[in-house]
Amino acid sequence: MTTAVPEAGGGFPLVLGLDTFGDLTSDEQGRPLSHAQTIRDLVEQGVLADQVGLDFFGIGEHHTDDFPLSAADVVLGAIAARTERIHVGSAVTVLSSDDPVRVFQRYSTLNALSGGRAEVILGRGSSIDSFPLFGYDLADYEDLFEEKTNLFAELLKGSPVNWEGKTRASLHDQDVVPHLENGTLPTWIGVGGSPQSVIRAAHYGFSLMLAIIGGSPSRFAPFSQLFHKALDSFGRDPLPVGVHSPGHVAATDEQAREEFWPRYLEVITHVSKTRGFAIPTKQSFLAEVGPHGALFVGSPETVAQKIAANLKTLGANRFDLKYGMGGLSHAALMTNIELFGTQVAPRVRELMAS
């Protein structure tokens, strides 16, 4: 499904999934729920994603009060135990501030639990909380990511592992368990705008996940080309390209916007205080929601049309909607997931086939 096996004609199968950062949800009265309840609700959301036929459910590692999902793989394990078909994975694993050996062990365990449905998306993510938390310096980000990606690629080849570097202890003929049952773990690198990351993904033979969270998605088209040319220059076979973007689906465009906008405004305003972002205006929000923006907010038809158009422009075969926004209710998220699975996904498949 999301493995790198080209279909006849050289393309890859279409994959439609959901990502969440575990955004803290509210009850029907708008009161914030506890971290624990948010996490239990998340399991229900993952199970529903499977029931409505979606291909992937991903959880992005975060370490804050707003996004209390620091142990995504544990939650994915619970989802895996209650589902049979859907792939489960990170979106993303902040590899630079983690130990590649532990990441491998956790996701290889998830792969065992799920019967081969685990995936990993490696990246930096847009928040930096894990660096001070685990004692890393952000200035070392590139070196950490390069070395740890290199080690992760070695681990995927199977034991025994030999590796030397500066960022962790060396490994000599080390058996790292559990062994992968069926070859490898589908591994992607999430890229937000760094061409070197595109080259790195191609170098290691990892698939490319474009994280498009603002501005025109079409500007990423050259990144797809760069990825394919880089794969070619490294003598590798073609690999799939995916897109991750935020959004919200409701019965009508108006309802989706009305539910999403106040939450988006509140979350980005909160973030702007700590990160210096500009506070969005209704006008800038509507531009992002429009055909040339990066927010996939609207009715099933609107969102499906936008997904299909962007997949075609970007030469991509996978779209993961980052659903949820702090303060939305669990009920609104369940409706979003149901509509995405039962209406958006079939419509995208139809549009992509035409």
Place this chain on the structure above:
Amino acid sequence: MTRIAVLGAGHVGPVIARVAIEAGYDVSISASGDPAEIELITQVLVPGAEARWAADAVADADLVVLSIPLHKFATFDPDLVAGKLVVDTMNYWPPVDGVQELFDDDRFGSSEIVQRRLARSTVVKTLNHLGYHELADDRRPVGSPERRALGVAGGRTAVDLVAGVIEDIGYDTVRLDGLRAGRLLEPGGPVFGVALSRAEFESTVSAEAA
């Protein structure tokens, strides 16, 4: 014709190089090492630019765009750009990039600190306060009601020259006298990340300066 050397092939450098080429400039792009390593990036993302060794590119350039990761600036060799006009597009943004000792000083803007270190260059601050993801999309021709304004801060002669390039790329400019005034363009400042027309930009910065 103005020759532009872009230093940095990360998120920002290739985007600036591409819009400069499309505005008709002669553009090179350099990373910290061998240009062969960025040949493919250049071919695909910046068609028409030449990937060069930084020293060669700077020697031939009228204008150098410095778009390296800020944490690499502490080890950037000032001799490389001595005598050159340098456009500093970098930001000191601790919540996003971490605290850096060289820039962790409230009394100075980041470009003032860059200028102090590049004592034999002339530094101008611009292109730092709009997203690199907006830079190509938000260009508009002269006179368009949607044309955004960008702040350009530094010494007058240098600012005039750089503002001409920014206007050719597709933005109006608001010229700010001195790098000290460039602090208005920084993260957390009144124009950072905000799309403003020239009139809106001028009233925003003059309200802030008052």
